[in-house]
Amino acid sequence: MTKRDILAVVFFTVVAVFFVFSALMMRSFGPSADPNDTDYFNAPMDDYIIDNTQSETGANNGVTSVVFDYRGFDTLGEATVLFTAVAGVVLVFRRLKK
Amino acid sequence: MSGMSKIVKTISNVTFPLIMIYGLYVIAHGHLTPGGGFQGGAVVASGCAMILVAYGSIWTMGKIREKNLSVLESLGALFFIGIALFGLIFGAMFFNNFLADGGVIFGDHVTSGSTAADFNTGGVLPLMNFAVGLKVIAGLFAIVLVMAYATTKPGGGGKE
Numbered sequence: 378m379t380k381r382d383i384l385a386v387v388f389f390t391v392v393a394v395f396f397v398f399s400a401l402m403m404r405s406f407g408p409s410a411d412p413n414d415t416d417y418f419n420a421p422m423d424d425y426i427i428d429n430t431q432s433e434t435g436a437n438n439g440v441t442s443v444v445f446d447y448r449g450f451d452t453l454g455e456a457t458v459l460f461t462a463v464a465g466v467v468l469v470f471r472r473l474k475k
Numbered sequence: 476m477s478g479m480s481k482i483v484k485t486i487s488n489v490t491f492p493l494i495m496i497y498g499l500y501v502i503a504h505g506h507l508t509p510g511g512g513f514q515g516g517a518v519v520a521s522g523c524a525m526i527l528v529a530y531g532s533i534w535t536m537g538k539i540r541e542k543n544l545s546v547l548e549s550l551g552a553l554f555f556i557g558i559a560l561f562g563l564i565f566g567a568m569f570f571n572n573f574l575a576d577g578g579v580i581f582g583d584h585v586t587s588g589s590t591a592a593d594f595n596t597g598g599v600l601p602l603m604n605f606a607v608g609l610k611v612i613a614g615l616f617a618i619v620l621v622m623a624y625a626t627t628k629p630g631g632g633g634k635e
Contacts, residue, residue: 449570
């Protein structure tokens with residue numbers, strides 16, 4: 378093994394251990410930030426969106442109100458990804474014809 | 476890719492309007508029913524792809540160029556960001572829903588709880604659904620059209 382291989386193994390081990398430990402230390406899925414709160418499916422953010430989505434956004438569809446209103450930046454990113462994909466495909470395949 | 480047989484073309488002609496109506500319905504009712512701009516746009520783009528398969532890429536390229544589709548997609552993106560910027564101007568922040576409950580357009584008041592679907596609600600959500608729907612229709616169909624046209628032989632008779 379060259380010096381470079383040993384370095385790669387060391388880096389791989391460090392990164393893998395880091396990921397495994399961070400996965401083990403994650404909170405389990407669903408509970409709120411309060412450790413004393415054992416009601417897993419009653420997180421404050423869910424309650425806020427369910428209670429206020431109709432009065433704040435005026436939409437009956439809660440999912441759309443989250444996607445386009447509460448988390449609008451996420452949709453902006455999705456639109457950017459789609460735009461980039463289309464630009465790349467058109468750029469590559471238009472040259473192929475001529 | 477050249478066109479397919481007359482049977483396929485006829486069936487495509489019959490089903491194409493139904494697919495368009497369904498997809499545009501999903502886009503327009505995005506703030507009331509499941510679905511929205513992305514999903515409805517994918518449905519409409521699938522209908523357009525069916526026409527592309529049935530009639531061939533050369534015929535379809537004669538009807539609509541991918542340059543125009545790119546313009547449509549950019550228009551959708553500009554509408555989307557423009558509405559978000561209007562939220563910055565008329566409301567408090569970027570992506571502010573400044574039309575909701577305002578009574579101008581899409582501004583009817585909605586009481587919390589189980590209510591009947593009123594189309595004239597949602598504020599900027601229907602407008603953003605239209606913008607994203609336009610973007611997804613044009614984007615997905617541009618991808619399929621360009622790929623199909625690029626793999627066609629220049630003579631026009633080849634299968635692939």
